[in-house]
Amino acid sequence: MRAVLKNGIGVFHPQGFLDGASSIAILSIEDIEATVSQNAGMVLVSLKKVIFFNRNGLDAFVKMFHKVRAANHATVGFCDYDAKKYEAIIKFYKDDLSFSLFKTQEIATLFSSNYKNQNKNVLLYSDDKSQRAAMAIELHDNGHNPIIAQTQEEFDEKAKAENAYDIIITETYLGQMGQKVATRVTGNAIIYTVSSFLDAEIGNTFNIEYHNNSLNVGFRLFIFDAYKVVSMNVHALNFFSKLSTSAAEYNATICFVGLSFDKTPKEFKEILEDSGIMFFNHMDDILQDKELLKELGASSAANIKNKRALNKVTVTELPNFIDATVATIEMMTNSKAMKESAKVDNIEVKNQENTIASSIGFYGDMDGMVVLIFPQEIAKKACELLIGEETNDKEMILDTLAELVNIVGGKVKTLLADHDVSVDITLPRTYPDVKSLLEIVEGKKGVQVDLSFNDDKFIFFLTR
Amino acid sequence: MITQEKIEDYIDKIPPAPKILKATLTHLGNGDLVKAAAIAKEDKALNNYLKLLVNKPIYGFKNEVSEVSQIFGILGVSRAQQAVYNYMLSLLSPSKWNLFKLNRVLFYNLQADLSMNWKKILEHLGIEDKDKLSAISLLPASIIVSEALFNEKKKDVALLRSVHEIDLNTILKRLCGMDLFDIAQKIAQKWEMPEEIGEIIQAASGVKPSDDADINTLGKWMHLLLFYTLSQPQYIEADLNDFIDFQIEYVQDIYEEFSQLMEIS
Incomplete structure (x- = not known):
C-alpha cells in the first residue's frame, strides 16, 4: 500500500x-522505501477504517515511522481514532511512544507547516502538562491561537461554548517533531522551514536543485520560516547571500520570518538585507497582506539570463508528454481528445476568457516545464471526479487542478522511466488567469499542441 | 477512463446461465438432490470445480470426495445451491488477472472462505434460507467487475490514488453514475437469481443501506465479513484490501457480536 500525498502530508489508509500478518502484507519493504523517497514533511497512518488492531498490527507501521524519520526528519504518527483506540495505543507503547498521535487528520495539519489553514482558534487539553505546553508552542509557531485548558473541568467548561473555537484538540500526543528543511506551498509562495543552528550543514540539507527548478517553473516568493532558529554562523550567511543573489536573476524574493538576532550577530542582518533578503517578524505580516503577497509573488520573467532552447532529447520525448497529458485528462473528464494542431514557437493563447492554467517542472536526465491551459469547464469537470460534486469555488478548482497536473507529472515520470530517462518533478503551480502565466512563459520558445475535448479547447505547451 | 457504454457493453457480454446449471438449480430449488446431481454430472467443468471446492481444507472433510452425487449429498440442498452459484461466478472470472494479483486457486479460496464464514454467520443468526445462503456467491462479482473494467487502467488508477484517497467503487459511481454493486445486481438479474440476492449485495456495499431491516442486517454482516476476509495477508497482497471503502460506522453495532463469533482477540 502506498501513502496518498497531499500538501506535503503522506497518509496511509489501511x-x-x-x-x-496483515500489517506486514499492507506495508512491504518497497512501500517503506517509496514513503522515504516521497520526502513528505509528515507521514500519518489513518485508523479511521481500521475496526480492529493489536500491537503487532501497529508495529509494522511504527518501524516504518522510525525509518522515515531517520531519513527525512518528518513528523510521523497515527491519526483518525476514537477514545478507545487512543487508550489502546497509549497502553501498547506506554514507555516507548516516539511517534505522534493526532485525533483527526485536521488536527495533524495544524501541526504541519501548512499555511493554508492558518489562524485557527484552538482549544486544547492534555492531562500531561508538558504535552499541553509543547502543543501550544507548536500551534503558536504555526500561526494559530491556542487556548489551553489546565484541568479536565476547565476543558469541559470551555468546550461548552458554542462556535468559540475552530478546532478542539484532545486525545492528541506530540512525539518527536520533524526537523527538516521542509517545503510547503501557500498560494504561489514556497515556504521552507529551518530550525536550531544554521551552519555549513544547510548546504547539504537544502535541496538546491528543487529550489532552482521552482524558480524555473515560475515561483517568485520564497519564505524561510525561521521562528525556531537559534543562531546562524558565517557559512550559513554566505549560503543565504548566494541564494538571494541567484534568485535576483529571476526577480524572485527571499524572506526570513521570525528570525531573532539575540544570538546571531546583528551585522548579519545588514549583509543579508544588502543581498536582497527581506525580514518579517510574523508570517501573517506577509501571508495576510494580500497586496504585499501579490507584489512579491507576482510572476515576472524579466532578467532571466539563460533563455533555454528546446533540445533534441525533449522533442524526442514529446509524444510521451502529450500522451500522458491527454490520457490523464481523458481519464478525469471521461471525454475524448482530438489533436488539432502543433507548432514550435512562442506560446499563443487565442481565447483568454474563463481560462486557468497550471505548470509543472521536471528535472534530472532531462529538464523542462509542461504548461497546461484549461477552459474552466474542463477543470471543473475534472474536479468532480476528485471531490464528488460540482463546484464554482475557484480556489478549490485551482487546488484540484494542481492535483491533476501532479498526476500528469507522475505519469510523465513513469513513462520516461520506461525509456530509462529518470526525472523528478517540482510542485505544480497554478495561475488563475492566462495573463499571470504569460508573464512566465512569454518569449520562451516551446512546442504548443492545441487539443479539443468535446469542443473545449485546451493547450499543451512544453518548454525549457 | 470508463464510460457508460463500456459498462453496458460489459453487461451485454455476460453469457446467459448455461442450461445444465439452470436445470441443476431448478432441481435444487425443488429439493431434489438426486435429479440435480444427475444433471450436474453432464458438466465436466462443474464437476471439477465442485471437487476442488469441497476438498479445500476449510470444508474439513477427512476423505476426498469426488462424485457429484456424493458432494451434493454431503452439502445438502442449500450449500449445493451456493456451490453451483459460486461456480457460475467463477465462469465470469478472467483467465489472467491484471488489476488484482489473483489467480484461479486464490479466487476459489476466496469463494470458499466467504462461503464457509457466511454459513457460520447465518447459523448464528438462526437463518435457514437457501437463497440467503447463496447471496454470498454474488459478492465476488464486485471484484470480477472491477478487474474487467479497470484492468487496462491500472496505472491511471494508481496515479489517481497516489494523490487522492478514492476507491474503485466511488470512481465508477462518479464517472458513470453506476457502481460495482449495481453491476453485480444486473448479473444476478440476468442469471435469474432470486431478487433478494441482488438486494443483499447492494446493502453489503456499505453505502446503500436497505429499507428492509432484515436485508440491511444481512448487508452489514456481509460487509464486515468481506473486510474481515480481505484483511487476510494473501488478499491484501492481491491488492484487494482497498478496492472499495470499508464503512466502519455501518457495521459498528454488530462488530462485538461478529468478533465473538469469529473469535477475534
Whole structure:
C-alpha cells in the first residue's frame, strides 16, 4: 500500500483488521522505501477504517515511522481514532511512544507547516502538562491561537461554548517533531522551514536543485520560516547571500520570518538585507497582506539570463508528454481528445476568457516545464471526479487542478522511466488567469499542441 | 477512463446461465438432490470445480470426495445451491488477472472462505434460507467487475490514488453514475437469481443501506465479513484490501457480536 500525498502530508489508509500478518502484507519493504523517497514533511497512518488492531498490527507501521524519520526528519504518527483506540495505543507503547498521535487528520495539519489553514482558534487539553505546553508552542509557531485548558473541568467548561473555537484538540500526543528543511506551498509562495543552528550543514540539507527548478517553473516568493532558529554562523550567511543573489536573476524574493538576532550577530542582518533578503517578524505580516503577497509573488520573467532552447532529447520525448497529458485528462473528464494542431514557437493563447492554467517542472536526465491551459469547464469537470460534486469555488478548482497536473507529472515520470530517462518533478503551480502565466512563459520558445475535448479547447505547451 | 457504454457493453457480454446449471438449480430449488446431481454430472467443468471446492481444507472433510452425487449429498440442498452459484461466478472470472494479483486457486479460496464464514454467520443468526445462503456467491462479482473494467487502467488508477484517497467503487459511481454493486445486481438479474440476492449485495456495499431491516442486517454482516476476509495477508497482497471503502460506522453495532463469533482477540 502506498501513502496518498497531499500538501506535503503522506497518509496511509489501511482498512479492516490489523494484526501482525496483515500489517506486514499492507506495508512491504518497497512501500517503506517509496514513503522515504516521497520526502513528505509528515507521514500519518489513518485508523479511521481500521475496526480492529493489536500491537503487532501497529508495529509494522511504527518501524516504518522510525525509518522515515531517520531519513527525512518528518513528523510521523497515527491519526483518525476514537477514545478507545487512543487508550489502546497509549497502553501498547506506554514507555516507548516516539511517534505522534493526532485525533483527526485536521488536527495533524495544524501541526504541519501548512499555511493554508492558518489562524485557527484552538482549544486544547492534555492531562500531561508538558504535552499541553509543547502543543501550544507548536500551534503558536504555526500561526494559530491556542487556548489551553489546565484541568479536565476547565476543558469541559470551555468546550461548552458554542462556535468559540475552530478546532478542539484532545486525545492528541506530540512525539518527536520533524526537523527538516521542509517545503510547503501557500498560494504561489514556497515556504521552507529551518530550525536550531544554521551552519555549513544547510548546504547539504537544502535541496538546491528543487529550489532552482521552482524558480524555473515560475515561483517568485520564497519564505524561510525561521521562528525556531537559534543562531546562524558565517557559512550559513554566505549560503543565504548566494541564494538571494541567484534568485535576483529571476526577480524572485527571499524572506526570513521570525528570525531573532539575540544570538546571531546583528551585522548579519545588514549583509543579508544588502543581498536582497527581506525580514518579517510574523508570517501573517506577509501571508495576510494580500497586496504585499501579490507584489512579491507576482510572476515576472524579466532578467532571466539563460533563455533555454528546446533540445533534441525533449522533442524526442514529446509524444510521451502529450500522451500522458491527454490520457490523464481523458481519464478525469471521461471525454475524448482530438489533436488539432502543433507548432514550435512562442506560446499563443487565442481565447483568454474563463481560462486557468497550471505548470509543472521536471528535472534530472532531462529538464523542462509542461504548461497546461484549461477552459474552466474542463477543470471543473475534472474536479468532480476528485471531490464528488460540482463546484464554482475557484480556489478549490485551482487546488484540484494542481492535483491533476501532479498526476500528469507522475505519469510523465513513469513513462520516461520506461525509456530509462529518470526525472523528478517540482510542485505544480497554478495561475488563475492566462495573463499571470504569460508573464512566465512569454518569449520562451516551446512546442504548443492545441487539443479539443468535446469542443473545449485546451493547450499543451512544453518548454525549457 | 470508463464510460457508460463500456459498462453496458460489459453487461451485454455476460453469457446467459448455461442450461445444465439452470436445470441443476431448478432441481435444487425443488429439493431434489438426486435429479440435480444427475444433471450436474453432464458438466465436466462443474464437476471439477465442485471437487476442488469441497476438498479445500476449510470444508474439513477427512476423505476426498469426488462424485457429484456424493458432494451434493454431503452439502445438502442449500450449500449445493451456493456451490453451483459460486461456480457460475467463477465462469465470469478472467483467465489472467491484471488489476488484482489473483489467480484461479486464490479466487476459489476466496469463494470458499466467504462461503464457509457466511454459513457460520447465518447459523448464528438462526437463518435457514437457501437463497440467503447463496447471496454470498454474488459478492465476488464486485471484484470480477472491477478487474474487467479497470484492468487496462491500472496505472491511471494508481496515479489517481497516489494523490487522492478514492476507491474503485466511488470512481465508477462518479464517472458513470453506476457502481460495482449495481453491476453485480444486473448479473444476478440476468442469471435469474432470486431478487433478494441482488438486494443483499447492494446493502453489503456499505453505502446503500436497505429499507428492509432484515436485508440491511444481512448487508452489514456481509460487509464486515468481506473486510474481515480481505484483511487476510494473501488478499491484501492481491491488492484487494482497498478496492472499495470499508464503512466502519455501518457495521459498528454488530462488530462485538461478529468478533465473538469469529473469535477475534
